[in-house]
Amino acid sequence: MPYRQTLTVLSAMLKQGKISAVELVRCYLDRIQRFQNLNAFIAVDEEGALIQAESADQLRMQGEATNLTGLPIAHKDIFCTRALKTTCGSRMLENFVSPYDATVVERLAKVGFISIGKTNMDEFAMGSSTETSYFGHTCNPWDRNRVAGGSSGGSAAAVAARLVPAATGTDTGGSIRQPAAFCGLTGLKPSYGRVSRYGMIAYASSLDQGGPIAQTAEDAALLLQNMAGLDRKDSTSLDRQVPDYMATLNRSISGLKIGVPKEFFDSSVDQSILTAAHSALAEFEKLGAQLIDISLPNSAAGIPCYYVIAPAEASSNLSRFDGVRYGYRTESYGDLKEMYEKTRNEGFGAEVKHRIMIGTFALSTGYYDAYYRKAQQIRRIIAEDFRNAFYHCDYIAGPTTPTTAFLLGEKISDPVSMYLSDIFTITVNLAGIPAISMPVGFDNKGLPIGLQLTGPSFDESGLLNMTHRYQQVTDWHWQLPKEYL
C-alpha cells in the first residue's frame, strides 16, 4: 500500500519505478475524497497536483528528477500559495488568492515536492483544536469525536490518516507539536529564525515558526532540509549553516544527558501520559542516554506571558485585514468607520476578536508597562531558565501535552482550559529554541501520547537524531488508526 509509506520509502519507490508520481498522487487524492469527513483540507488541488505529477514523471523519464521529485505533501493554509486560495481558516480570507508563493512553498516546490492541497487550521492559528476554523473543525482520525489538536490540526489529521505522507505546519505556542502528539506523529518546531516566515501569514511574529509534521523523524529531517535556511526576504531568518539533517541521523546518543524537569511531571498531567513518558525515557536510557533531574522554575509564567505577547503582536498583525485592499468587505456601510467595524466584526471569528482585544489592551497607554513590557521581561527569564538548564544537560524531555486529544466542544467555551493544553510547548516558543514531539504510546482510550524533546538553539539535527534513534527501537510511530489502514 503506497499510502502507508513514509516520504523516504516513497522516494525510493519512485526512483525504482515501482510507482509513478501520477499513481501516487491519484492514490492520495482518492483517500482525501474518501475521508472527507475528517475535514482535514480546506482546498485540494486535484488538477494542479496531477499536472505536477505528470511533469514529475516526465522529468524522471528524462533523468532529470531529484530524489524528491513527485513526492506529494500538503501545506497548512497559513502559507501563501498562488495556485490555491489561502484562507488562514478565516472568513476574512475566504476567497483570497495570494499574488506570490511563501518561501517555504517555493523551496519545497523547487526541489520537486507536489503540493496537493491546503490543510485546515484554527483561524489565524489562534487555537489548540482546529475548532476556531471558519471552515469547520477537523476530526482526529484516532477518534472522530475528538479534536486533532491545533492550530495545525488539518495537517496532523491528514498525515495521521495518510491522506498525504507529510505536511507543513506552523507553531507559535505548540501548534505543530500538540497536534502531532494528539495524532501520533512526529512534529518539529525549529529554532526561531531557522525557517523563513515570508509568506506565512503572521499571527505572533516573534514566536511563529514553520516546520514539518511527518510520520517519522527521518521524514521530518527530509522536509526541514528543504524548508530551512536564510531568506533575504525575512529579516528575522538567520544566516546559520543548515546541516545535512539526513546525514546526522543515526549518531550514537550514548552519554548524552536528558534533563527531566520536575515541573513537567506533576499531577496535572494524565497518569497514562506520565507512564508513557517514563517508559520512553527508560528507552532512551537503554540507548545510552543519561537522565538527570533539572528544574525550569519559571515555566508556570509561560502561559500568562504568552497570552500578552502573542495577542499584542496579533492585534497589530491583523490590522491589515481592513476590507480595503483584499479579502472580506462588509456588504453595506455608511462611512469608513462603519466599513472597518462591520468588516472586521463579520470577517473575524470570536477567538480572533478576543485576542485582538486582549492585545490592543496590553499595548495601550497606561497598560503597556504593566503588561507588554512585563511580559517581555518574563520572556527573558524563561529563556534564561532554558539556557541554565542546557549547562547541565543536552536535551530536555517531558510530555508534549498534559492530556491526550480531548473531545470536540469540550474546551471551546473555556479558553483558559484550552490555553492550558499548550502549557509544556509554549515556553519553547518564548525562548526561541527548537523542540520535537514524538509518539511514545497510547492511553487507555487508544489515543496517542507525545513526548517533547527540547534542545538548544539550532540543534534541530540533535533532536531529529534523538527521535530517530528512539524510532529505531520502538514502533509507536508505525501505528495507524484502524479505519485508515
Next chain:
Amino acid sequence: MQWESVIGLEVHVQLMTKSKIFSGASTAFGAKANDQACEVDAAFPGVLPVMNRTAALMAVRFGLAIGATVNRYSVFARKNYFYPDLPKGYQISQYELPIVSGGEIKINLQDVQKRIGITRAHLEEDAGKLLHNNVDGQSSIDLNRAGTPLLEVVSEPDLRSPAEAIAYLKKLHKLVRYLGICDGNMQEGSFRCDANVSVRLLGESALGTRCELKNLNSFRFIEKGLQFEIKRQIELIEDGGQILQQTRLYDPDADLTRAMRSKEEAHDYRYFPDPDLPPLVIDDIMLAEARSDLPELPDVRCMRFTADYKLKPTDAELLTSERDLADYFEHTVSFCGDSRNTANWITGELLAHLNRDGLHLEESRVTPEMLGDLITRINDNSISGTIAKEVFEGMWNGEGNPVDIITSKNLGQITDIDQINSVIDQVINEFTQQVLEYQNGQEKIFGFLVGKVMLETKGKADPKIVTTNLRNKLSSK
C-alpha cells in the same frame, strides 16, 4: 503685555533612495497609480519588511552633519492606527530608540547666530495617498508613495518667531539637499513640516499649552500659518480664554487654522518594537561609509569661499546655497583663475538666464569650462565686457564655445591703433558741432563721442585705446 511664541518643528525629509525603505519597489515620483506598490507595500498577508541600508546611511550622514549622536543601535517600532492610506494598519517608525539623537542647526538672524537644538531624527515609512471622490464619487488609494523612506527631524522648542522658524527650515532644507539625501521638492512633498506652537508672557519659563499645526506645505504657508496661530492664541488668552491642546489644520485659502482633533480624541498609537525587524545596528563600516559620503558643509564652504576666493559674504552665501552651484563656481575658477569675475558672472548672467528660462543648473548649456574660457578671453583683452555678454548669449543658445563664437561672429576686440585712429578721425570730422562743445568745456560730450566710436566698430574697439587716443586727438586740435 509682551508675548513670546515658542515653536518646535517636525520636518519629514523624504530620503532619495532608489527603492523603498522596506521593499524593493521604486520610489520615483509620478508613476501611474499603484504601479510602484509591490505586495510588501500593499501589505499582502505574509509579507515582511527588509531594511534599506542606503536609507540608514543617509540618516547617519545627516546625524554626522548636525553634530548629533548616531545611535549604533536603534529600534523600529509600530505605530498602530487605521486609515486606508496605511496598508498594514501600522506605520513602521522609530520610537524609544531613534537612529539620531541630539545635534544642532545654526541659523543667522541679522548677523546674530542662534543654535537650534535637534531632539532626534528617526527613520520611518511614508503612507500612500488617498484620492477623494476619484471614481464615481468613491475614494481610491495610490500606494506608490507607501513605504518611501522618511527621516523625521524633530527640533527642540527653541524657535521664538515665525521668522526664526523659516530661517531654520531654509537652513535644514539647504542642508539635506547638500547632503544629497533629499531633493527638497516641497510641491511633491519631499520636505514637509508640522509645527508645535505655544505662547507665553515674555520672561516666563514654563511653556504654554501647545497646538500642533499641520498642512503647512510651503515656506509661505508655514510663515502665515504660524503668524495666524500665534495671534489666535494670544488673543484667546487676552480675552480670558484657555488654549486647548489640539491638532489644527492650516487653511491657506482662508488663511486661518482650524481644530482637527483634541487631545482627548488623539490616537493611542500603541507603539511597540516591530518583531519583524531586528534592531538597526550601525557598525564601524557603515559609519565610515557615511563619513566618507559627507560633503563639505555649506557653512564651512561659505567661510572658505570668503577666505580663499576673497568673495563678498553675500556672494559666498549665494554661491554656497546649493552644492552644485558651489561646485560650478569652483570648477569655473579652476579654468580661469579669476574668482571675483567668476562670482560676478555666475551671480549675474548665469543665474539670470537660468531664472529667465526656468532651468536647473545641470541643464545649463554653458559649462564651467566654457564660462572659465570666456572670462580668460576678457582678461587677456580678446573681447570687451560688452562683447562677452554677446558671447555668453551665444553659448547659452548652444552655438559652441567662446573661441568659436568670437571667430565665427568676428567679435574679437580691435586693438590695432591705426584702425582705431582712423575711426576716431572719422567721428571727429562728422560731429564737428559736438567736438566744439567739448572743447568749450562740456566734458560730458566726451562720452557721446566715445559711444560713436564704439558704435562704428560694433563695440569691438578696445575701450582703453579709444579713450586715450580720442582725448589726445581732441586736445591737440
